[in-house]
Amino acid sequence: MNKILVALSGGVDSAVAAWLLKEQGYDISGAYIRTWMNEEMPLADCPAQQDIEDSRAVAAHLGIDYEIVNLVNEYREHVVNYLVDGYQRGITPNPDIMCNREMKFGIFQDYALKAGFDGIATGHYVRKFTNDDSSQDLLEGLDKNKDQTYFLALLRQEQIRHALFPVGELEKPRVRQLALENKLPNATKKDSQGICFLGDMNISRFLEHYIDDKPGDIVNPEGKVLGRHRGLHRYTTGQRRGIGVPSNTDNEFYVVTGLDMERNELIVAFDKPDSPGLFTSEVEVYGLSFVNQSISEPCRLLAKPRYRDPSQAIHYTPLGDNRAKVSFDQPQRALSPGQILAIYDGDKLLGGGFYK
Ligand SMILES: Nc1ncnc2c1ncn2[C@@H]1O[C@H](COP(=O)(O)OP(=O)(O)OP(=O)(O)O)[C@@H](O)[C@H]1O
Numbered sequence: 097m098n099k100i101l102v103a104l105s106g107g108v109d110s111a112v113a114a115w116l117l118k119e120q121g122y123d124i125s126g127a128y129i130r131t132w133m134n135e136e137m138p139l140a141d142c143p144a145q146q147d148i149e150d151s152r153a154v155a156a157h158l159g160i161d162y163e164i165v166n167l168v169n170e171y172r173e174h175v176v177n178y179l180v181d182g183y184q185r186g187i188t189p190n191p192d193i194m195c196n197r198e199m200k201f202g203i204f205q206d207y208a209l210k211a212g213f214d215g216i217a218t219g220h221y222v223r224k225f226t227n228d229d230s231s232q233d234l235l236e237g238l239d240k241n242k243d244q245t246y247f248l249a250l251l252r253q254e255q256i257r258h259a260l261f262p263v264g265e266l267e268k269p270r271v272r273q274l275a276l277e278n279k280l281p282n283a284t285k286k287d288s289q290g291i292c293f294l295g296d297m298n299i300s301r302f303l304e305h306y307i308d309d310k311p312g313d314i315v316n317p318e319g320k321v322l323g324r325h326r327g328l329h330r331y332t333t334g335q336r337r338g339i340g341v342p343s344n345t346d347n348e349f350y351v352v353t354g355l356d357m358e359r360n361e362l363i364v365a366f367d368k369p370d371s372p373g374l375f376t377s378e379v380e381v382y383g384l385s386f387v388n389q390s391i392s393e394p395c396r397l398l399a400k401p402r403y404r405d406p407s408q409a410i411h412y413t414p415l416g417d418n419r420a421k422v423s424f425d426q427p428q429r430a431l432s433p434g435q436i437l438a439i440y441d442g443d444k445l446l447g448g449g450f451y452k
Contacts, residue, residue: 106147109219131171187434215258249448312360334430
């Protein structure tokens with residue numbers, strides 16, 4: 097791989113990724129992926145224009161070609177629809193993971209390959225490793241605190257084959273230092289947060305735009321009505337804020353333990369380990385996808401139930417048809433249908449799937 101299209105978000109990580117590749121002698125260009133129209137979303141304080149200016153300035157500073165790749169329609173089709181549809185069905189979607197599989201390492205990568213590039217690069221904190229049989233694996237970033245393998249859990253071999261992750265070999269403070277030393281124009285820009293491409297917008301404000309409220313009852317696990325909710329799409333398992341049912345006299349707080357879509361009921365219980373439905377030690381995972389080899393035998397592995405969670409020891413039992421049973425050694429709090437479990441062998445990402 098020599099000719100690389102670097103996905104420049106306007107942030108410091110992808111800017112340093114581009115700088116590193118240029119230093120290493122790659123023939124690079126930069127591209128900003130446009131996915132969001134401000135006009136479409138008047139509620140959003142969308143930082144896209146600033147990001148475009150910043151990414152353009154980085155490319156100019158490095159003296160490389162720069163383009164804006166317009167994927168607004170594809171983003172709506174593959175990410176926004178999945179997100180809205182998921183909340184409407186009462187599951188918790190992960191737009192960042194879908195965005196990586198469908199957009200950056202899907203449509204954007206295809207675009208780059210067709211345009212004559214050998215591959216793409218991003219500023220993700222992950223490392224790539226090539227095996228003797230020339231297959232490739234994804235390893236956690238060297239900076240464990242920044243590791244982003246979780247977000248790449250649904251990528252497949254052909255997608256990582258054409259991808260480079262230059263900052264995965266560095267600690268974040270070193271990345272900042274490189275940006276400053278080399279006078280990258282966005283060196284002091286603060287890290288972005290929030291949903292991939294949606295910027296800092298709050299998810300419920302975003303959903304308000306798409307899904308109408310449908311009020312219903314809030315009930316405890318025995319079915320006793322405790323109050324009213326505004327619409328089930330506003331809640332996710334494990335949520336404590338914004339339920340609106342006061343704590344009891346012992347100061348125990350309510351937490352969401354489930355959504356009953358058929359009855360339009362929000363199920364809540366006190367936030368303590370023995371509350372029914374709050375802790376789970378066994379889940380079924382579907383839609384499994386593997387970075388390299390699929391897992392065909394029952395085995396002991398590690399898994400991350402959520403991005404910031406530490407790895408958990410699991411028993412993994414394949415069920416066929418891209419499904420598996422996963423038993424956690426330690427019961428896990430508030431797993432929500434639709435969320436993604438990332439599966440690891442040590443620090444090697446094996447793949448991921450959706451909680452049933
Ligand atoms: N709008 C965009 N256009 C091009 N590439 C993007 C865009 N958004 C994200 N990326 C790519 O995906 C990577 C990870 O995105 P994420 O939103 O997690 O940003 P990050 O980890 O804060 O990195 P950065 O500092 O580069 O923004 C980025 O480093 C960049 O390569």
